Amino acid sequence: MAPVLPLLLPLQPRIRLAQGLxxxxxxxxxxxxxxxxxxxxxLVQLRHLGTFLAPSCQFPALPQAALVAGAVALGTGLVGVxxxxxxxxxxxxxxxxxxxGPMLVAGTAGGGGLLVIALGxxxxxxxxLDEALEEGLGTALAHYKDTEVPGHCQAKRLxxxxxxxxxxxxxxxxxxxxxxxWVSSRYLDPSDQDVVDRIQSNVEGLYLTDGVPFSCCxxxxxxxxxxxxLSDSYGHPLFDPRQPNQNLWAQGCHExxxxxxxxxxxxxxxxxxxxxLLQALVxxxxxxxxxxxxxxxxxxxxxxxxxxxxxxxxxxxxxxTAWLQGGVACRPAPExxxxxxxxPKEDLSEA
Amino acid sequence: MAxxxxxxxQKKRVKLAQGLxxxxxxxxLAGIxxxxxGLFLKIELRKRSDVMNNSESHFxxxxxxxxxxxxxVFNSLAGKICYDALDPAKYARWKPWLKPYLAICVxxxxxxxxxxxxxxxxxxxxxxxxxxxxxxxxxxxxDTDTPGRCFMKKTIDMLQIEFKCCGNxxxxxxxxxxxxxxxxxxxxxxxVKDRIKSNVDGRYLVDGVPFSCCxxxxxxxxxxxxxxxxxxxxxxxxxxxxxxLWVRGCRAxxxxxxxxxxxxxxxxxxxxxLFEVTIxxxxxxxxxxxxxxxNPEEPESESEGWLxxxxxxxxxxxxxxxxxxxxxGNQVEAEGADAGQAPEAG
Numbered sequence: 001m002a003p004v005l006p007l008l009l010p011l012q013p014r015i016r017l018a019q020g021l022x023x024x025x026x027x028x029x030x031x032x033x034x035x036x037x038x039x040x041x042x043l044v045q046l047r048h049l050g051t052f053l054a055p056s057c058q059f060p061a062l063p064q065a066a067l068v069a070g071a072v073a074l075g076t077g078l079v080g081v082x083x084x085x086x087x088x089x090x091x092x093x094x095x096x097x098x099x100x101g102p103m104l105v106a107g108t109a110g111g112g113g114l115l116v117i118a119l120g121x122x123x124x125x126x127x128x129l130d131e132a133l134e135e136g137l138g139t140a141l142a143h144y145k146d147t148e149v150p151g152h153c154q155a156k157r158l159x160x161x162x163x164x165x166x167x168x169x170x171x172x173x174x175x176x177x178x179x180x181x182w183v184s185s186r187y188l189d190p191s192d193q194d195v196v197d198r199i200q201s202n203v204e205g206l207y208l209t210d211g212v213p214f215s216c217c218x219x220x221x222x223x224x225x226x227x228x229x230l231s232d233s234y235g236h237p238l239f240d241p242r243q244p245n246q247n248l249w250a251q252g253c254h255e256x257x258x259x260x261x262x263x264x265x266x267x268x269x270x271x272x273x274x275x276x277l278l279q280a281l282v283x284x285x286x287x288x289x290x291x292x293x294x295x296x297x298x299x300x301x302x303x304x305x306x307x308x309x310x311x312x313x314x315x316x317x318x319x320x321t322a323w324l325q326g327g328v329a330c331r332p333a334p335e336x337x338x339x340x341x342x343x344p345k346e347d348l349s350e351a
Numbered sequence: 352m353a354x355x356x357x358x359x360x361q362k363k364r365v366k367l368a369q370g371l372x373x374x375x376x377x378x379x380l381a382g383i384x385x386x387x388x389g390l391f392l393k394i395e396l397r398k399r400s401d402v403m404n405n406s407e408s409h410f411x412x413x414x415x416x417x418x419x420x421x422x423x424v425f426n427s428l429a430g431k432i433c434y435d436a437l438d439p440a441k442y443a444r445w446k447p448w449l450k451p452y453l454a455i456c457v458x459x460x461x462x463x464x465x466x467x468x469x470x471x472x473x474x475x476x477x478x479x480x481x482x483x484x485x486x487x488x489x490x491x492x493x494d495t496d497t498p499g500r501c502f503m504k505k506t507i508d509m510l511q512i513e514f515k516c517c518g519n520x521x522x523x524x525x526x527x528x529x530x531x532x533x534x535x536x537x538x539x540x541x542x543v544k545d546r547i548k549s550n551v552d553g554r555y556l557v558d559g560v561p562f563s564c565c566x567x568x569x570x571x572x573x574x575x576x577x578x579x580x581x582x583x584x585x586x587x588x589x590x591x592x593x594x595x596l597w598v599r600g601c602r603a604x605x606x607x608x609x610x611x612x613x614x615x616x617x618x619x620x621x622x623x624x625l626f627e628v629t630i631x632x633x634x635x636x637x638x639x640x641x642x643x644x645x646n647p648e649e650p651e652s653e654s655e656g657w658l659x660x661x662x663x664x665x666x667x668x669x670x671x672x673x674x675x676x677x678x679x680g681n682q683v684e685a686e687g688a689d690a691g692q693a694p695e696a697g
Contacts, residue, residue: 219508
């Protein structure tokens with residue numbers, strides 16, 4: 001029954017361990033707090049950008065998982081702070097003795113598990129963003145004109161505000177607007193010959209123009225914004241071919257949003273990785289400290305040398321003991337009956 | 352007849368000193384808050400100095416920054432004094448400085464109150480500079496190739512988009528200035544030539560606005576040109592159309608933004624002022640009660656603390672007399688010197 005990974009811990013190294021653990025625990029608390037802030041920020045961003053992601057997208061699961069994982073890491077850090085401080089003070093340690101064991105199990109299983117899940121999501125989900133954005137943006141652009149259709153009446157405002165805030169135009173470029181009818185039929189003059197021609201020449205009866213909405217305009221352009229007749233090089237006299245891109249925003253909203261969300265997910269993922277490492281270190285340190293102090297019988301200031309270990313015996317022995325203990329717990333009835341019968345027999349024999 | 356006398360035994364004095372020590376450190380935090388509020392306001396004013404003619408008054412943020420720094424200094428000093436007040440030996444060092452220090456604290460509180468009032472009262476000057484600055488900004492909107500003004504178009508566009516406003520008082524301000532540069536006008540077109548000829552100053556004026564005036568909440572694509580011509584657009588009536596462009600003028604929008612900023616800063620400063628007044632009163636009680644104790648040689652005895660030794664009118668009279676004595680004191684010394692010299696000569 002050899003202990004797994006034993007470590008000799010006389011008084012001085014024990015104190016060093018406790019102090020180092022205190023520092024690491026505060027770092028873990030900080031990391032947990034940062035994760036809470038970052039995932040909260042990502043959740044708020046997703047609420048604004050929710051219309052541009054396809055409803056089937058699983059991406060919001062990442063900040064939600066990270067939020068819970070961050071909270072658990074924060075809790076683990078606080079436990080570590082309290083336990084390491086208590087281990088240096090003989091009066092404070094006794095209440096921690098009973099609590100530390102279950103807390104370590106909960107921290108490893110719950111906290112570790114959550115962090116691994118969150119890390120996995122952080123690695124896997126950003127890949128699905130591409131398709132989700134493609135679908136979401138396509139739907140939003142198609143419904144731009146539907147300002148009176150219930151359920152889609154906000155699309156125009158949201159797309160305009162997206163293009164204004166993120167400095168982008170269309171899905172991959174301004175030409176995307178040429179393939180979508182973004183002027184509502186309600187504002188098209190049916191008696192205008194040009195309108196009738198355009199609608200008739202289109203297979204689906206859509207009114208397509210080579211123009212873009214005002215929100216594509218780039219304020220950095222030196223000339224007032226050119227929104228119409230963009231594919232006609234003679235449409236606007238005095239158009240300066242040396243500066244073609246300054247008139248409208250050059251980037252497409254797909255690329256901009258993808259980069260933005262992937263950056264946020266990447267930051268969150270790296271913070272989760274750091275927290276995972278810190279949590280593993282803190283839990284290891286707490287386990288060694290706990291077993292070392294158990295060896296002393298809970299007397300903190302004892303000068304004796306003790307051993308800290310990870311597990312009291314190897315994995316197989318541990319499983320065997322756990323199985324036996326579980327078995328004993330499941331067979332109480334036959335065990336209790338004989339002791340119940342024995343004392344009356346003794347009484348009879350005495351009498 | 353002291354003002355607001357309170358009896359203090361040793362325990363009460365110790366509690367007062369400890370409480371004051373804690374309050375002083377919170378007050379240092381409050382001083383940092385005032386400092387950062389002033390800094391934030393200064394940065395916000397700087398950001399928009401282009402549309403304020405670069406002549407906006409920085410009095411409010413500068414005074415907030417100054418008061419923040421002073422508050423930190425005074426309150427950390429007061430914290431040190433309160434910490435030492437529990438030890439008679441250390442307190443003896445501070446004793447001669449306490450009365451002038453309290454006078455400075457009272458002065459500081461008065462100035463802090465005045466600064467808080469200024470936060471509420473100085474928006475009038477801002478309105479004027481904004482009006483002037485926006486007018487000039489719109490005039491230079493088209494000068495995108497004039498060095499020194501080439502950024503004005505971008506500034507005004509971003510301003511109108513961010514603050515959801517159009518023009519100085521409304522979108523009609525754009526009808527009165529030429530905001531399209533001559534460089535982009537086709538002078539071979541008859542329409543352009545007609546417009547310029549029909550204008551007295553030879554300017555190209557349109558009933559149109561830049562794209563940044565457009566309101567994204569409008570159900571129809573933005574109508575920027577020929578705004579007052581109902582027949583130019585299908586199913587359009589410019590008198591009843593409210594959602595097409597931003598209705599508010601940028602002067603009102605910016606003014607309301609800065610007013611709300613300064614009002615909230617004024618409220619925070621007033622609350623901190625109340626906190627500082629409480630600290631000064633507590634310090635005064637501590638000083639008077641400790642002074643009464645250090646005369647007899649029993650540090651544990653009871654003593655009384657008060658705000659003023661005599662009632663308010665008597666204190667005011669005594670203050671005036673001491674000021675007069677200061678003036679007379681020089682005279683008396685001069686006479687004494689003359690009298691001294693006269694017997695010597697005589």
